Every structure is written in C-alpha cells, then in structure tokens.
Amino acid sequence: MKTVVVCDAIHQKGFELLEKEDDIKVIDATNLAKDELLKVIVNADVAITRSPTEIGSKFLDAGKNLTAIVRAGVGVDNVDIENASKKGIIIMNVPTANTIAAVEMTMCHILNCARKFINSSNDLKINRNWKREKWYGVELFGKTLGIIGFGNIGSRVAQRAMAFGMNIIAYDPYIDPTKVTSMGGVYAENLDDILKNSDFITIHTPKTNETIDIISQKDLDKLKDGVRLINCARGGLYNEAMLVKGLKSGKIASLGIDVLEKEPATNHELLEFENVGVTPHLGANTYESQEKIAIAAAEQAISAIRGISYPNALNLPIRKDSIPEFVVPYIELISKMAYFGAQISNGSIREIHLKTEGDIGSYAESMLIFAIVGAMKHILGDHINYVNAKFVAEEKDIKTSVATLEEKDYRNKATISLITQSGITEISGTVFSQTEQRIVSINGFKTDFKPKGKMIVFKNRDVPGVIMSVASILKDANINIADFRLGRGEEGYALAVILLDENISKDIIAKISNLSNCVWAHYAVL
C-alpha cells in the first residue's frame, strides 16, 4: 500500500478522490506543526503541498520514500527543485486552476488602491469613524495600468482593467508583443517604460532570481508621483524596503498586496500604513479554484503514485519551456500508452519502438524516454525513472527506436509498439483540441477512449452474444460499466474496451478469458 501525505489544507473533493483508491493510504497532516510533519513525511510516497510548506532540504531528507510532490497551486518558489531532482523526486504543480481567482483578487486590490474601501471600512468598523472627507479616491477610468508579466493572469487582468476604461502597458520579454498590441495595449520594450508611465502597476511573474526586487530601491525615483502598486503574485518582487520608503515619502499613494516576503506576516511594517490594503495570501482562495486544484492535485498524485504519468511535472528530462505547448500532452500520452500496452501484453518486453506522425516528430527522441518508463514501470515499479530509463533498457538488452512517418489520418499521432516473445502490442494515440488525449487504435483495431481509469480490454471473435456474456459476468459480480468501446480491425474479430467504476478481481478476467469466443482479455489501470 502506497501513502499520500496531504501537508496543507486542500478542498474536501481532493481527499474524497484519494480515499476512493483502495491501494492508497491517505494521511491528513494539514494540522500538524512543522516538526510533526517531518516525522509523518517519512511514510510518504507522494506529498501534496501548498505555499505554507517549505520544500527544502529538511523536508526532502525526511521524505526518504518520496517519489513525487504535487504542489496544489502554481508557485514553486518554496520548493528546492534542484535538490528534489538530485534525489529523483518529481515535482508537479497545478498551473492554471487558480488563474481566475488570482485575476479577480488582483482586480479587488486595484479597486482598493483606487478607493481604499478595505481601509475606510476598517476605520468605520474598528474605530467607529464616519469620516467621508478622509477617504477620497481616484478613478480607474483613463489611468494607465502597467502590467509586469503578461501570461495567463496578467493578460486577463488587462482585459478586465480595459473594461474599466484603463490604458494598458505591459512588459514581458517572453511573449510575442502582438499578444499585448492585439488587445489594444502598448508593449513595453523595457521595464523603465512601465515605471515611468504607469499610474497603477501590477505584477504577475513567478518569483525567480530575475524577478526578485524587480522594482528595487534605485527604481523608486523612476516611478510616477502618486503611483499605486499591486502585488498578488509573490512577496519580494517589489523590494519591501522600497515600498516602505515610497509610502512614507508619499511617492506611492497606495499599495495593494496579497503576498509578503516572509509569510505568515502579522508584524510587518507595511501593515501599519493606512493606505496599504493587505490580505493574507488569498489569491487562490475561492471555493471554485480550490475545488479544481484539489481534484487535479489528487488525480496527479494518484497517477504519480502508480508511476503512470507525471502531469505538469517541472523536473522531467525535457524542459517544458523548451518544447511547444502542443507537444506537452503527447509526452504524457506516450507514457500512458506504453504503460497501457505493457498491461495488455503477454511476456517480457524485448523491444520498445515509438513512431510519430506530424510535427511532434521533432521531439521523438525525448519522448522515447517516456515510452520506456511507461512500458517498464509495469514490471520494474520504482526501479525505473526518467533518469535511468535508457540505461535500464540497455542493461536489459531491450531494443528501442524512434521513427518519424508522414502524417496520414491525424495531424499528430504517436504509436508505441511493444514486442515480447509472444507478439506485438501496438497502441496509437492522438490529442484533440490541444489537451484531450485519446487512444485511437489498439493492434490495428480502431477505438476512441481517454487514457484514464480502470478497464477491461478483450479481443473476441466477431459473433453474436459475446458482449452479452461479458456484461452478464460483470453484472453477477455487481460491477458497474462506465463506458464501452467496440472496434473492428482484423477480419472476423473485434476488440472492446470496457471502462469500469471499480477495481475487479483476477477471477473476472479469468472468466472472460474462458468464454469460448474470447481470444484474450486483460485488465488495465491508467
């Protein structure tokens, strides 16, 4: 039995998903003090964390069995990825589920910087002051919003700010400038253009060596007088001493922050200013986003614990930012197809071949590693990983190859062939609408299903009554069928994939295999 330790509070839906898996033990460590957590993490195969848990050497050394950590959110600045990689621990995040929550939180702070309703509300509620003349604000309409970082969040903040009639100027050296200009914004060639021209500035970058102190002490004079600054990304992107100085001098008219350099922060100098609106890192705290994040984190943890795939992994042997976005889902798909193929093959694998059609072919060599891990995981479990995959294959004298073919029926398609002493298993898959992974053929039989869940795969003679016999075996065992896919290929035969709601015993596969018209049957879990 493998163990998932949940270190920080996640939505109940995440716990429910994990607890449904009968081969996974779930430890709720969300209320433990840090030193207690270190004792519990010893048992973890996979950990789920949020920003309060520091994944440094203490945590990584304590987690001796850890194979993966799922950061249930975006930011990984509190994760020592390099150290984790050295230890062979895969780090995954959940990158987009809290985008809207973060965008809307930023809008709250932009509006509060303009009208200071948090502060005036506190003054009335706590101090019982009804001082209308004290709380004058400014309008967003016609003001310039400088946006540093124009990715998922920054670009959506721009859309909303434009609806308020703001002008947008954005700085992001990693985007195509037309992303800003096509929306009607101005693309800033350098950061100084933002500093000099903005009435409001908001930042939406990860925290890296490049972005820490991105507005530093020496930049204070460059800012417009009475500028309003917002930070709902990470503490320390704006130098905190610069903020204090700017607020004291009046250079900064108001500040909206959801994040501080050291959290929790209950005693920070910035909390003392009347014109600072501050929230305790609530950017991702909406019910909607936490539910989505918890579901994704739990699914990723389940997938990782079984070694099936590592969605959104940040330290795999292929850098996500070095490959185009459309290739990313193929990497996961290839690993899953190989794992699936291994589960429906007989005998030990002697050869693993990857064929690609379409533009994904340029990445075929890197993808082969994922095919090898997927194919051999079934037998070797944790003894194979993305670092040793090629060596293990060589050591076991398993032949591997890649081939790129002309595209035929799909724009991009990958096919894994696994050769054992008993024959060949060939699985093809593609990705629809950029993210929808599908297995589209098994041994030449056409099919179409998501590579996810528990399933029975069987080949039968194409005669009446076979499906009914299989369904009646499942009915007698009280097993519910979630989905059923049937395809034809080789003359006189059919191949079915039955998706199930629950695990089944070996007996059921034995009963199906013994049906007179069944050629073979296997159980696979993805």
Ligand code: 3PG
């Ligand atoms: C993130 O990086 O996803 C956000 O800052 C939210 O962090 P949290 O999960 O600790 O709330």
